[in-house]
Amino acid sequence: MRRRSGTFARVATPLKSWFQRFALTLMILTAGALLIVQRINPDGIYFVRVTIVDTFSPVLTAMTTPVTAGRELINNVRSYGSLRAEVLELREKLRFTERWEQVARTLEGENRRLWSQLHVTQDLRTDFVSARVIRDRGSSYVQSVLINAGREDGVKRGQAVLSSYSLAGRILDAGQGSSRVLLVTDINSRIPCILERSGVPAIAVGDNQNGVRLIRLTPDEIRDISLGDRVVTSGAGGVFPAGFEIGIVQETVGDQVIVVSNINWDRLEFATVVNFEHPDLLPGSAFETLQ
Amino acid sequence: MGYEFWGRINQLARGAIPFLLSVLLMLIFISSTGIPGFVKVAPSMTIISVYFWSISRPELLPLYLVFGLGLIEDALIGEPLGIQAIVLVLIAYTVSTQRHFFTFAPFGYIFSSFILAAAAGLGMNWLVNSLYYWEFWDITPLLVKAAMTVIFYPVVHWLLHKVDKNIVS
Numbered sequence: 181m182r183r184r185s186g187t188f189a190r191v192a193t194p195l196k197s198w199f200q201r202f203a204l205t206l207m208i209l210t211a212g213a214l215l216i217v218q219r220i221n222p223d224g225i226y227f228v229r230v231t232i233v234d235t236f237s238p239v240l241t242a243m244t245t246p247v248t249a250g251r252e253l254i255n256n257v258r259s260y261g262s263l264r265a266e267v268l269e270l271r272e273k274l275r276f277t278e279r280w281e282q283v284a285r286t287l288e289g290e291n292r293r294l295w296s297q298l299h300v301t302q303d304l305r306t307d308f309v310s311a312r313v314i315r316d317r318g319s320s321y322v323q324s325v326l327i328n329a330g331r332e333d334g335v336k337r338g339q340a341v342l343s344s345y346s347l348a349g350r351i352l353d354a355g356q357g358s359s360r361v362l363l364v365t366d367i368n369s370r371i372p373c374i375l376e377r378s379g380v381p382a383i384a385v386g387d388n389q390n391g392v393r394l395i396r397l398t399p400d401e402i403r404d405i406s407l408g409d410r411v412v413t414s415g416a417g418g419v420f421p422a423g424f425e426i427g428i429v430q431e432t433v434g435d436q437v438i439v440v441s442n443i444n445w446d447r448l449e450f451a452t453v454v455n456f457e458h459p460d461l462l463p464g465s466a467f468e469t470l471q
Numbered sequence: 472m473g474y475e476f477w478g479r480i481n482q483l484a485r486g487a488i489p490f491l492l493s494v495l496l497m498l499i500f501i502s503s504t505g506i507p508g509f510v511k512v513a514p515s516m517t518i519i520s521v522y523f524w525s526i527s528r529p530e531l532l533p534l535y536l537v538f539g540l541g542l543i544e545d546a547l548i549g550e551p552l553g554i555q556a557i558v559l560v561l562i563a564y565t566v567s568t569q570r571h572f573f574t575f576a577p578f579g580y581i582f583s584s585f586i587l588a589a590a591a592g593l594g595m596n597w598l599v600n601s602l603y604y605w606e607f608w609d610i611t612p613l614l615v616k617a618a619m620t621v622i623f624y625p626v627v628h629w630l631l632h633k634v635d636k637n638i639v640s
Contacts, residue, residue, distance in 0.1 A: 203534045207560045211538070211553035215603060218551045225552060232546035236498065240547075243502040315547065316503045316510040320612040321600045324549040352549075360549055367606065388608075446507030 230355040233326060237358035240314040241328045248312065248449065309333050309453040314358070317445055323366035323388055324349070327451050330357040340413075340420045340454040343443050347371070347413060347424040348451055361451060364392055364426060364441065372416035373426055375409050382437075384411065384426050390445055392427060394437040402437060405429055411439050421456045488639050489532045493520035493540055496627070501547055512615040514623040517544050518592045521559050522585055523631045525566035526573045528639065537563040554599045558592045582624065589620045 199206070217224040259266060311329035329335050331354050339351045341361045349363040350371075362369055365386040373384045373394070380401045382394040394411065409429040415422030427441040496516035504510070517540055524532040541556030548555075566573075566588065573581055593613055601607050 204560065204564050207534060207538045208557055211541075211557045211560070214553035214556075215551055215599075218553075219603065228542075229546045229552060232543055236543065236547060239498055240502045243498060247503060314503055315501060319548050319550060320511055320597075320608055320616070321604065322549045326547070326549075367604070449503075 226353065229360075230353050233353065233358050233360065234330070234355035237314060237326065237328060237355070240326065241312065244312065244314045251449070307334075307455045309335055309455065311335075311359075311451055311453065313448050313451060317363065317448060321388075323363040323369075323386060324352065325361050325363065325448060325451070327359050327361060327453070328357065329453060330355045330359050332356055333453075334455055335359050335453050336455070338419055340424060340456060342424065342452045342454060343448055343450065345425065346441050346443050347420070347426050348441075348443055348448065350419070351453065359453075363445070365390060365445065371420065371426060372414045373411050374414040375405060375429075376412050377406070377409050378404055380404070381414055381416065382411075384439065387438075390440065391430070392439045392441065394429075394439060397435075397437060399435070402432055402435060405432055405437060407431065421454065424454075485639050486531050488634065489520075489524040489528060490536050490540065492631070492634060493517060493524070493532070494543065496520055497540070497544055498547075501544070511612045512619055514620040515589070515593065515616065516623075516627070517541070517555065517559055518562060518589050518620060519585075519624055519627045520631065521563050522566055522588050523628055525563045526570055526581065527632075527635050529563070529567035529570065531639070532563070534560055534563055550600065551603055554596060554603070557599065558596050561595070562588055562592050578625075578628075581628075585624050586621055589624075590617055593617045593620070 214225060309329050311327035311333070313325050314328050315326035317323060317325050327341075335351055335354045337351050337354050341348045341350060347364055349361045349366070349369065351359050352362040353360040363386065364371060364384060365388065367386050367388045369384075369386040371384040371392075372381065374381050375394075378401075380397065382401075383396045384392045385395055387393055392411075397405075407429055411426045411429065413420045413422055413424040413426065425442070427439040430438045430440045432438070493516070496519075500513045500516045501510070504513075521532065521537055521540070537559045538556050541554075541559040542552055544555045544559075545552045573584070593616060597608060597610065597613050
């Protein structure tokens with residue numbers, strides 16, 4: 181036994197001293213290799229990122245709870261002060277919404293009749309998962325947030341994420357109980373969209389601040405744009421459902437079209453993940469049968 | 472056996488404090504605070520922590536743990552894995568090899584060296600990020616972050632010094 185431990189020491193001691201001597205070089209080379217792998221293939225070490233985030237997300241959720249509770253308390257106290265004004269405003273909104281409900285019901289019926297006459301199939305199957313934001317938006321270089329919902333809640337990579345009825349981003353990494361959302365404002369975000377009024381297609385690209393730029397527009401198309409035009413997802417590529425608002429056109433400077441979202445990016449507390457599946461891509465669909 | 476066993480556990484727990492405290496400080500400052508825009512300019516707690524422990528107890532925060540700390544921070548922030556790991560490892564290595572200058576030095580000397588270390592670390596982070604994305608990022612948030620890190624240092628130094636003196640020792 182003593183001889184074995186002596187042999188172990190004879191092997192381990194020089195190995196340990198070699199490691200200590202070259203530790204710095206080894207670590208810098210490892211980090212460099214990690215960066216190169218991610219640059220070539222962003223999903224190359226996906227599981228490492230997801231595992232780390234999954235491990236720490238319960239702690240982040242626990243740390244966020246008092247912040248959310250405090251914020252709710254402040255909002256409650258504030259709303260008590262303006263209770264009467266809010267009730268009157270809500271009554272007015274209710275009357276307005278009731279009128280719109282009638283219009284919507286009429287249009288829905290009409291739409292259904294027209295669809296059945298044209299034999300159009302329902303183009304999406306959607307359900308929603310709500311989650312709390314446990315890590316605020318990004319650093320100076322990345323515009324993303326962490327949410328406390330993951331694969332066990334039905335979240336998958338690529339799904340659209342909404343906040344305040346507008347598109348906030350898409351799921352970049354889906355862990356077991358947490359996920360990272362790449363926001364539409366990130367410089368690497370590319371969303372196929374259309375200008376709702378004219379139907380002109382474009383691509384929405386983040387500016388890493390609070391806005392989104394539209395690209396792939398011709399000078400004539402840019403001239404036709406009016407301030408306040410609504411920009412919505414086009415559904416091209418089948419990644420996002422069509423019709424989610426990205427924002428409204430704030431200004432056009434030369435060939436730059438700046439769009440702002442109605443999401444308050446600094447107060448992103450909750451997000452809704454949209455589980456959208458195109459019928460053609462569903463297992464057992466007509467598309468698959470034809471294949 | 473009992474005494475030896477619990478003595479060993481106690482020693483291990485005390486030895487783990489620098490790393491666990493560094494992780495905790497990092498988590499506090501990267502979790503959702505609800506303060507608009509704070510995340511972008513929040514002080515870099517890992518730089519403060521790694522700098523402090525590399526001077527006072529480098530043996531309890533060896534390079535491989537510093538590397539792990541950097542990877543955790545990169546993953547939680549959403550930056551490419553490896554950037555903060557390189558920065559922290561270089562700070563830890565440089566400071567621990569120059570440790571003899573700091574051992575009995577007054578706080579002013581340690582603090583002014585920290586300003587240099589923080590500036591170099593954050594500057595390197597900006598440079599590697601710029602090269603990785605091939606995009607030269609706006610430097611203003613970085614300057615504010617550097618200022619915040621320097622402002623927070625004396626308080627965190629005092630706190631870590633208390634922990635080191637009363638618990639780790």
